[in-house]
Amino acid sequence: MKYSFALSLSFLFSAFCGFSQIEISSDLPLIRDGYRGCAVPISCLRPTSCSGPIQIMENPEGVQNSEASDDLLDITDPEMVDFGAAPNPTKGQLTISVAPVLLNHEITVYDMTGRQVGFPVIISNVSQPISIEGEAGIYIIAIPTNEQVLTKRILLE
Structure with a gap:
């Protein structure tokens, strides 16, 4: 068989x-x-x-x-863009570190039910301070780009 x-x-x-x-x-x-x-x-x-x-x-x-044994066509991967958020867990004040290509994009914070928390913040610096106000729990920070939506989970104490 x-x-x-x-x-x-x-x-x-x-x-x-x-x-x-x-x-x-x-x-x-x-x-x-x-x-x-x-x-x-x-x-x-x-x-x-x-x-x-x-x-x-x-x-x-x-x-x-x-x-x-002969050369294959090379396919270039799109540039991987990411961001950092510290400190995590936080008591409400965060610093978002982004690549320069993410300047002038919006940062939006969501709770775990998908509800937007606060207002979107425009990224104006590679180290952007933001605050999360709400109950203790897990929140999602999202930065939409043309190709994808970058996200991070944040624990609010």
């Missing part, structure tokens, strides 16, 4: 990736495509083309990895 499942996976990946040229390390146990006689990697790094040769290597832990 395991062999037929593995052979089915092998056929699926070879059909999906095209029968590209593959370099194989002879000491690795690989799934072989019976009628084509070529080894097929378990994962296809570029499913739309798979045109370059693929090398299958073994890392020190014994797990097989496949890497394309």
